[in-house]
Amino acid sequence: MTPFNYARAADVGEALALYQPGSRFIAGGTNLLDLMKENVVRPERLIDISRLPLREITVQDDDRVRIGALVSNADLAYDPLVQGRYPLLSQAILAGASPQLRNMATTGGNLLQRTRCYYFYDSTVPCNKREPGSGCPAREGLNRIHAIFGASDQCVATHPSDMCVALAALEATVEVQGPQGTRSIAFKDFHRLPGDQPERDNHLGEDELITAVQLPSEGFATHSHYLKIRDRASYAFALVSVAAALKLEGDRILEARLALGGVAHKPWRNPAVEAGLVGKAVSHETFAAAADALIQEARPLAGNAFKVKLARRAIVRALDEAVLGGQRP
Ligand SMILES: Cc1cc2nc3c(=O)[nH]c(=O)nc-3n(C[C@H](O)[C@H](O)[C@H](O)COP(=O)(O)OP(=O)(O)OC[C@H]3O[C@@H](n4cnc5c(N)ncnc54)[C@H](O)[C@@H]3O)c2cc1C
Numbered sequence: 001m002t003p004f005n006y007a008r009a010a011d012v013g014e015a016l017a018l019y020q021p022g023s024r025f026i027a028g029g030t031n032l033l034d035l036m037k038e039n040v041v042r043p044e045r046l047i048d049i050s051r052l053p054l055r056e057i058t059v060q061d062d063d064r065v066r067i068g069a070l071v072s073n074a075d076l077a078y079d080p081l082v083q084g085r086y087p088l089l090s091q092a093i094l095a096g097a098s099p100q101l102r103n104m105a106t107t108g109g110n111l112l113q114r115t116r117c118y119y120f121y122d123s124t125v126p127c128n129k130r131e132p133g134s135g136c137p138a139r140e141g142l143n144r145i146h147a148i149f150g151a152s153d154q155c156v157a158t159h160p161s162d163m164c165v166a167l168a169a170l171e172a173t174v175e176v177q178g179p180q181g182t183r184s185i186a187f188k189d190f191h192r193l194p195g196d197q198p199e200r201d202n203h204l205g206e207d208e209l210i211t212a213v214q215l216p217s218e219g220f221a222t223h224s225h226y227l228k229i230r231d232r233a234s235y236a237f238a239l240v241s242v243a244a245a246l247k248l249e250g251d252r253i254l255e256a257r258l259a260l261g262g263v264a265h266k267p268w269r270n271p272a273v274e275a276g277l278v279g280k281a282v283s284h285e286t287f288a289a290a291a292d293a294l295i296q297e298a299r300p301l302a303g304n305a306f307k308v309k310l311a312r313r314a315i316v317r318a319l320d321e322a323v324l325g326g327q328r329p
Helices: 012-018 032-037 073-078 080-085 087-094 099-104 107-112 163-169 271-277 284-295 306-324
Strands: 005-008 023-026 045-048 057-059 065-068 173-178 181-186 209-215 224-229 240-249 252-261
Touching: 012 045, 012 173, 012 209, 023 032, 057 080, 065 080, 073 080, 073 087, 073 099, 073 107, 080 087, 087 163, 087 224, 087 240, 107 163, 107 209, 163 224, 163 240, 163 252, 224 306, 240 306, 252 271, 252 284, 252 306, 271 284, 284 306
Parallel strands: 005 045, 023 045
Antiparallel strands: 057 065, 065 209, 173 181, 173 209, 224 240, 240 252
16 A cells, blocks of 8 residues: 555645645545555545534435535435335445445445446556556457446446436435535536546546435336345345336336446436336336336447346336336335
8 A cells, every 4th residue: 555644634624724735535435445454545545534524414494405525325225214104225235345344435435336337446557547548458358247238448347336327316406515615516427438538437526515405296106126136145236226216106107217236437328218107008018118128229249248138137027116106125
């Protein structure tokens, strides 16, 4: 590990004032410290934000729910309001990591966790995400866990979060504070596709802090389901995951949301497929047609064509479960 200096901030203003180029904010440390130990990230200064007063979950005047950036993944998943109103989010979080990790991991940190691409973590090999312009061995190498949607010649990595897949389906907003003031970023615009700048995972400035995530009041509590397919039953990242949420009137679909994880550089949605479900009757054929339409855009690599079939089946199953009300963990 390269030497670094350390400073602990008491509030958001102090954290922002302590920032200088080469600094990194540290929250739970469950991803950043691993990256530092592997020499993937070498910050000159760590700004500890774990004591900032951002641990509240509150209902706003407009009935939106505001989740402070330092609310732990465990506290968020088990919060009674979240379990009642946003079971999809609770389910997604509990499908990830382990109880110990969820106690440390924070809401802001989960959004900013880096890819699990093997080549990204191995600082002895090229990787455009780690060292821009050095190359992408995953394209022709081991690419079983890599992207089938939205990849570029330069990068085929996926975003590993479960929580973000649910937040994408729920159309959350990310609240950000930086030297220029505060701003809100719609979740669909927060993470980015790799393009020719794969080193950038999202549209957050390096000197900006996530202060909160906001959820619309509509939580699709009656008909939602998070399905995660992985190599082991626990403690493994998704090969494919699906957050499905429906609003129904009888068996007629009034609104549909579908977000996929483990398949792209960001949670993957296809608005046209979601719109195509509206007005249809709930049936296996309807869901299979939506899944077929969604996988049309898939561009698998040599080692991950299985993900296309897996995604198709997972979409149908997640929608079926959403109709039933889902099997809560
Ligand atoms: C073995 C293991 C298994 C895991 N399995 C899963 C899984 O199955 N599913 C899943 O979704 N996740 C999984 N995770 C990932 C885990 O959820 C993340 O590591 C965690 O959410 C990161 O949160 P953190 O607070 O520890 O972030 P940190 O490690 O502290 O920070 C991560 C990044 O976010 C930045 N950052 C943190 N907070 C802020 C903020 N408020 N504003 C600006 N920048 C910030 C840091 O600078 C850093 O770049 C796993 C992790 C491990 C180690």
